[in-house]
Amino acid sequence: MTDRVVHDRITLMGCQVDNLTMQETLGRVERFIASGLPHQHVVVNVDKLVKASRDPGLQQIINDCALVNADGMPVVWASRLLGKPLKERVAGVDLFEALMARAGDKGWRVFLLGAREEVVGKVAELYTRRYPRLVLAGYRNGYWQGAQEAAAVAEQVRASRADLLFVAISSPQKEQFLGQYQAHMQVPFAMGVGGSFDVAIGKVKRAPRWMQRAGLEWFYRFLQEPRRMFRRYFIEDMAFFKLLIKEAFKNRRAGQG
Template sequence: MDKIKIVGSYIHNLNMQETLKVVEDSISQGNHLHHVVVNAGKIVEMQKDVQLKQSVNNSDLINADGQAVVWASRVLGKPLKERVAGIDLMENLVELAHQKQYKIFFFGAKEDVLTKVVENYSEKYSPNIIAGYRNGYFNKHDEEQIAVDISNSGANILFVAISSPTKENFLYQNKAILKKVNFIMGVGGSFDVVSGKVKRAPLWMQNAGLEWFYRFIQEPKRMWKRYLVGNSKFIFLLIKEKLGF
């Protein structure tokens, strides 16, 4: 797979359909695939968090979740085909699981959000796609047993809806235990959207690269540092790389 590097982060140059093909082939062949997405904020954090950088760059499949990363790739003269948003990939894979009779384990978020996600997908598709679920609140010493439980659940797909860098590090550090799960992926706050707790930006804002701004105006006190400060740092890093500093 074609891979580029932007500000220290590797990214595979795949569109949504190509990504889905890679994932479907991996599951159908009984292989194991560790997936991760990157956006501007995560790339900024990777500059100072060595463990996060290792967890991301050693993944098997890396997509650009943020439109800012796609724009950055064009500025640097190595354009990515398109943004592959984690939540959109997750939604496509849930539908694929229903079609192919795969099973999914949902891990993360608060208990009420998690149960609503499981309920929504069970009603939309079938309860048969559910291998198991667990909320995202745990102690560090519980991680290994959680990974063992997920591995033994019979899941083909694992979605982890926990904030960074915890989800990336959990998947990377427990990759060997999770080997029986064909596809493992961090999905951040996607469960909040699927449950209806958080509204997703209108399509025109997604296409314009303004999804982050829509999220910001919903929770400005919580999100201002992540988006306004993080995006500014990303632009600075991009300029440095463009100028060869």
Template sequence: MTPTEIPTIELMNCPVHVLTMEQTIAEIERNIKQGRQIHHVVVNAAKLVNMQTNKDLYDSVVNCDIINADGQSVVWASRWLKKPLPERVAGADLMVNLMDLAGQKGYKAYFFGAKEEVVQKVVDIYTQKFGEQVIAGYRNGYYTVAEEDTIAQDIAESGADFLFVAITSPKKEIFLNKYKDIIKTPFIMGVGGTFDVVSGKTKRAPLWMQRNGLEWLYRVYQEPGRMWKRYAVTNTKFIGLLFREKFLKK
């Protein structure tokens, strides 16, 4: 199966693939073995809202080969609209699962993003767990536009099978869409704040909160000054878009 053949629904003008975590990993590995590059992205409520007004972000997402639902709210929305997604495929969980796969099968990963001490900690953790053979390279996420081409070339020359980019949205989506033909790494994805979680700098919400769509509330609890307004605005807009799609879209 090629990415274009994966069952897909449309949600708020965005295609989302109907895949479980297990199916997503199988698709990624199948395409790597076939020598086909896979550009992966996840969407949550905030990203779907921002895509409505940010064309660069919209184009960067819809041009991806696999688009998973990261937020539980997206899964619930799909079911309410009677085009159900099977489950949430969180980007953080996918990266962890793919690193387990790297440890089992000898794939190499390149880690790009976060502060120097954070990305270094992530590399140290995976080196201790699986050995140096799973590390193709790493770089922090602080750079100028003038450095982007050099960074892309460095990643391309690293021999990585996986590229994980831990930079804020929409910067990471736009970077990957712009440079993927230079990078040529078989699997590329943005992972947001996952390096912070893996390194222990921040904690993910308890499982019961993740399963009940409350991970955003836990993030507000951790960073109230930065997160409360973001979620108050995007969650409200998401509900409005959802009602419009349910009752007004022809």
């Protein structure tokens, strides 16, 4: 999390977000890798902003990251409503795909961490076949227990000498794992990728492009797994609107002052 760049950041609901396009983000990552120093990445969406508002530790981890992208059109719309317009959405799944392609072009070393063993194994096979020059530094499932086993996982990643680490475990566990072990692992760029592994192998389908552009990707996801996603989208994430209204009033009072 060293060499943090903050000059083009905005603050949304207590979380700092880099105001970058996809191409600017890729350029930033390339500089991170060239530096050889450890950097942590995170995306923020509605769910992450709500969790961070309730968990100061998670919020601090986000704000300490070297690179923070907005993943989700509602976050981009909120930035515009609050007078801090983000240039565009940089979805984690799209950034993951773009970085794997660039790793294949440049021969970067990649470590895949997370999901079930059969899933991460299929992801490793898929991308090494697609990009013959990609160097697979290693891969491992995302299931471990206790601090001792977590430390062993971190040591495995460190020993792999990876340039890129993609972590597909749930939030806030992935942010906490990276926040605790990134300095030890010494990976130039570590990124949580959510469900990107499942999308990559076709286990989960992404919404059509028009739904992504309209900000309805969450609804497509809900239709795929209504029981699992109902609580998140229709109960837990409703707190986002309270946060938005609160911040809008705070900005208005500050403007009047």
